[in-house]
Amino acid sequence: MKELVLKEIDDLIIKSLGIVAFISFFVGGVISIQTALNLENPLIPKSLIGFATRQSIILEFAPTFMSIIMAGKVGSFITSSIGSMRVTEQIDALEVMGINSLNYLVFPKLIAMFFYPFIIAIAMFLGIFGGFLAGVYGGFTTATDFTIGLQDSFYPFHLAYAFIKTFLFAIILATVPSWQGYYMRGGALEVGKASTNSFVWTSIIIILTNYIVTQLLLS
Amino acid sequence: MIKVTEIKKSFGGDEVLKGISTTFEKGKTNLVIGRSGSGKTVMLKCMVGLFKPNFGEILFKDKAISKMDSEAHRVLREETGMLFQGGALFDSMNIEENVMFPLRMFSNKEKPEMLLRVNEVLERVDLKNINNKFPSEISGGMKKRVSIARAIVNNPKYLFCDEPNSGLDPKTATLIDQLIQEITRENNITTVVVTHDMNSVMEIGEKIVFLKDGKLVWQGSNLEIFKTDNKDVTDFVYSSDLFKKIRNIQLNEH
Structure with a gap:
């Protein structure tokens, strides 16, 4: 089981780092630039750029929208890999050997996804770092103003809120695509359909969970 | 039985x-x-x-x-060992790991001992030097042989x-x-x-x-x-031209 979990950590977490880093860095930069371009009133301090970047990245972009992106990457991977095993009788082979195939296939993925908050932490860091570089080196703000904004009105509970929902999204990302793959029937075409369904349903459930958790924890 | x-x-x-x-x-x-x-x-x-x-x-x-x-x-x-129609080899494992899988699940043997048994059954199905290949890298006939090896590895x-x-x-x-x-x-x-x-x-x-x-x-x-007269069986057996011809030759001989 240890080998399976390590393999899933590699497939689901480590191999997602590249895309997560790339998207986070540039989206952070765009948030910073967009905020700066919308600050027309000279009375509004430039530190708002750092503040808005931090709030956007920590509260929504990193946990929620990165999870939607991961529903496409990790979710489709999980559904198609399990679905292919169903189509090619590999799941039947496990059952004939007396192995609880659902447990064998899904449990390591669930455990691996417990490392998902590390990805989101990296997304938060790189998003804000991207915002800093775009803001400062794009000439929209100074390093001092951006840093003041980053530290302004910081509530540690916002981080806790972000990681609580990240943890819930990790469970959704592991289970919904697994369910779609495990219980699919048919051939290769149905594997494709199941992957699409997996993305749609995972996204819907993440968005609804996000709404409920926000209502419960922040309102 | x-x-x-x-x-x-x-x-x-x-x-x-x-x-x-x-x-x-x-x-x-x-x-x-x-x-x-x-x-x-x-x-x-x-x-x-x-x-x-x-x-x-x-x-x-x-x-x-x-x-x-x-x-x-x-x-x-x-x-119980089973050979599936498509082989049902695990794509994520190489041939050695596929054949070793039932041993890992059912026995407490050490890896060198399991490896000996894996090589023994692979040799039995006339496959050598493919331990590190993946199912996608071998032919359909080889997949069937590997699947047989996996089915019999646990005796x-x-x-x-x-x-x-x-x-x-x-x-x-x-x-x-x-x-x-x-x-x-x-x-x-x-x-x-x-x-x-x-x-x-x-x-x-x-x-x-x-x-x-x-x-x-x-x-x-x-x-x-x-030799049976059962119509369902004879319809099935003699559905191919080859078997029809063989039957006609046999009938003519008698």
Whole structure:
């Protein structure tokens, strides 16, 4: 089981780092630039750029929208890999050997996804770092103003809120695509359909969970 | 020995198996034949526990599956090997890991000991130096051989094969058939093969069970099947031009 979990950590977490880093860095930069371009009133301090970047990245972009992106990457991977095993009788082979195939296939993925908050932490860091570089080196703000904004009105509970929902999204990302793959029937075409369904349903459930958790924890 | 008594299996309102009773003998290659949709694979899947029959019993050494406790079930699983139609090799594992898989699941052997056994069975199915290849890197015939190796690595007492030579060229198909028969005799195991290939029937059909529309309509050996008057069987056996010609020659000779 240890080998399976390590393999899933590699497939689901480590191999997602590249895309997560790339998207986070540039989206952070765009948030910073967009905020700066919308600050027309000279009375509004430039530190708002750092503040808005931090709030956007920590509260929504990193946990929620990165999870939607991961529903496409990790979710489709999980559904198609399990679905292919169903189509090619590999799941039947496990059952004939007396192995609880659902447990064998899904449990390591669930455990691996417990490392998902590390990805989101990296997304938060790189998003804000991207915002800093775009803001400062794009000439929209100074390093001092951006840093003041980053530290302004910081509530540690916002981080806790972000990681609580990240943890819930990790469970959704592991289970919904697994369910779609495990219980699919048919051939290769149905594997494709199941992957699409997996993305749609995972996204819907993440968005609804996000709404409920926000209502419960922040309102 | 495996005994099947009056098994019935339905999917929704569609009754696929309609009360089949037969015996599959130890040390023999038992064939289940019939046209597509006759219920052969469903019967096999009932025997290996992938489907639960709605009625009837399947007995392994006179013990009914439905009355086995969890330990007896585990032992039965350990004693069962299965060759799937497409091989069902695990894509994420190389050949060595695929064949070693049942050993890792059922035995407490150390890896070098397991590796010895893996190499032994791979050699038995005439495969060498492919341990580190992945299933996607080998041919269909090789996949079937690896699947046989995986099925026998744990010294099973029961071997089930679902259309073992489908999609293979005639020469490779014959080799696979011969391999299954040799393994059955060497290890004195009970082998059940589902097929609709008449070459297999002629080559290895020591006992043949013929199904039609979910019912057993005839059983006998490969020597008897060419002499039977059962119309369903003769329609099936002589459906190919080759067998029709052979039959005409035999009739003319007599």
